[in-house]
Amino acid sequence: MIQLQTIYVFLHLIVLSLGYTDVYNIDDREGFGRPFDGIGGISGGGATSKLLINYPEPQRSEILDYLFKPNFGASLHILKVEIGGDGQSTDGTEASHMHNALDENYQRGYEWWLMVEAKKRNPNIKIYGLPWSFPGWLNPMGQRNPYQFPVLTATYIIKWIKGAAKFYNVTVDYIGIWNEKDYDKVYVKTLRKELDKAGLGHVKIVAPDAPHIQDWKISEDILKDPELAAAVEYIGSHYPGTITTKEAIQTGKPLWASEDYSTFNDLVGGGCWARILNQNFVNGNITGTISWNLIAAYYDTLPFTRDGLMTAESPWSGHYVVESPIWLGAHTTQFTQIGWKYYRHGYGSGHFVFGGSYVSLASPDGKDLTIIIETMSHDHSKCIRPPLPKYNVKKQTVKFQLKGQFANTKVLQMWKSKLRFDNTSSTFFKKQKPLQIINGTFTLDLDVDVVITLTTLNTGNKGSHKTPPPVKDFPLPYMEGFEKYNEHEEPFNFAQQTGSFEVKDLGGGQGKVMRQMVTQIPVYWCAAEKLNFATNYIGSQKWSDIYVQVDAKLGEANSSDGYFVGARIFEGGCNILDSTGIFFFVFPATQRFLVTGNIGQSVIHKLGPTGKLNVKGWNTLRLLVQGSKAVGLLNGKILFNVTVADYKTHGFAGLGTSSWGIADFDNFVVASPHDGEKIIDNVLRNADDSNVSPEIDVLNL
Known part of the structure; x- marks a missing residue:
């Protein structure tokens, strides 16, 4: 059986050949549809x-x-x-x-x-x-x-x-x-x-x-x-x-x-x-x-x-981008408010015969009308989910007839966007000449991939600020001592992936640190929490040869059993179980260390004794990765120099715990390998490695 829509389109083609246009009524005389939320x-x-x-x-x-x-x-x-x-x-x-x-x-x-x-x-x-x-x-x-x-x-x-x-x-x-x-x-x-x-x-x-x-x-x-x-x-x-x-x-x-x-x-x-x-x-x-x-x-x-x-993913440079969805959404948001009323289907809201759609909304007091039109083609409007069935949109001429409380409207303000397949030729949220209404009717020639707003409101505005600064790479060297934050704040630029890290003031002149706070597995949303320990990343997945350092200390109670620093960490979010990189773990209570090529610790490069360390106090972990080599130091002593050629060659720097529990971190440094070599040389020349000032001096921070 031929569907009614097919018959309608066939008859419509005949009507068009005779010089007629589609007529779409905007009619509130039978009442409105649902409220706009x-x-x-x-x-x-x-x-x-x-x-x-x-x-x-x-x-x-x-x-x-x-x-x-x-x-x-x-x-x-x-x-x-x-x-x-x-x-x-x-x-x-x-x-x-x-x-x-x-x-x-x-x-x-x-x-x-x-x-x-x-x-x-x-x-x-x-x-x-x-x-x-x-x-x-x-x-x-x-x-x-x-x-x-x-x-x-x-x-x-x-x-x-x-x-x-x-x-x-x-x-x-x-x-x-x-x-x-x-x-x-x-x-x-x-x-x-x-x-x-x-x-x-x-x-x-x-x-x-x-x-x-x-x-x-x-x-x-x-x-x-x-x-x-x-x-x-x-x-x-x-x-x-x-x-x-x-x-x-x-x-x-x-x-x-x-x-x-x-x-x-x-x-x-x-x-x-x-x-x-x-x-x-x-x-x-x-x-x-x-x-x-x-x-x-x-x-x-x-x-x-x-x-x-x-998009705003570069706070160190101040760069941001006002993307197309801002302006395409403005066609609706700037000319409606919660509580306005949709026109019913077929009486102000519906599909155009040759593709696209229109909705009409009226203000609760009946003083204002807004009509939003879109003719987005299939390939120009695919969302990530669910799959979008194929459909066609064609250029068309449409005629609107205003009936009911807006039948005597004389003019509508008009805003238009036109999408092309590049930003330079597309136009966004551009005010047009007011549209004159004659006897409640008006006609529009609709191109494909346009959004048009027609409204009685005069309040629309394409806001603008000065052009933001150009984008820059994450700055190196970078040091964070956590003193500038209020207690309980999350330190800037760190992107915690599991666990929760916040600034804690230790008092007694010890200053502020970043503390991992989660002591048991959450009622988790995605499988990442099966990792059963806390991770925090920073920087850029472009980083390859890199130096990372941090002072770490276990909590006095409900503590983790260890902590780590990492480099070339690839994969985050709910995919963190698949993270690869170079991870340097230290377990103070057992005085052991582990170097692994993945977050799950199934790929082991080296493990062994740490030697003497501060079981309940601060220890300094240093990791230098260059080419296929990774070198790690604990409190000024070289623990390993291993080959890592088979693993990912770039990724974030990071730190974290080896189990759920309290751990503190301070004096975090990430630097170029050249600066890292200078730090390590400086450390090895100093028998007393309890003072971090040599690192600060070397980096001129």
């Missing part, structure tokens, strides 16, 4: 904003303007942040506000800072919190299950919500369950009850925040379970491919793409963002869309490089 970005899912906080001014404020400032750039309506759980969740770990049951701290990490900065620029922005991992103490039974004790977990989440309000004056509007993992009906209901008991009735639950294969399944449970239906305010899907299910629609709940996009932010990524912002509603009645991630502010060789709305 906003467009947002995610900071988290693995430390994706890690490098943003240490950008210099004014570049840091400029970047924040492009993301959050109304009528300037992306002008986002929602900021979704990770509730840190001390576990690896894609590109790194984010610190929990409660490393253990007796610990509670709201100075850790950078999500607090980011929420405050977003609110400064847009007091109306909505805040959404979601855990990816949980600290291990929430499941004393030792299972990978945060739901075993639902009141305990709900209380942990409530403390984070209250901490945001108490310490930062930030109101959390939405809260999720467990990112991309199975939801638990008992926990969801318990969380709602505990929120209400805590006076947090305004905090709405989004569930399940799961991949599209399983995410809409909660709709079936909601239809069967009135208590669950009362607990869940929004149904959140990840990467739904612009479609939903009949059960999801039957619930009557607002439907969100609570994580979407996740695509390299070149022109194709921009096309992906433009297409799904329209078609999530047109195809699936989805009224809120949130990008993973907000900003690519993590080392570009970690997983999902540049999957952000813009």
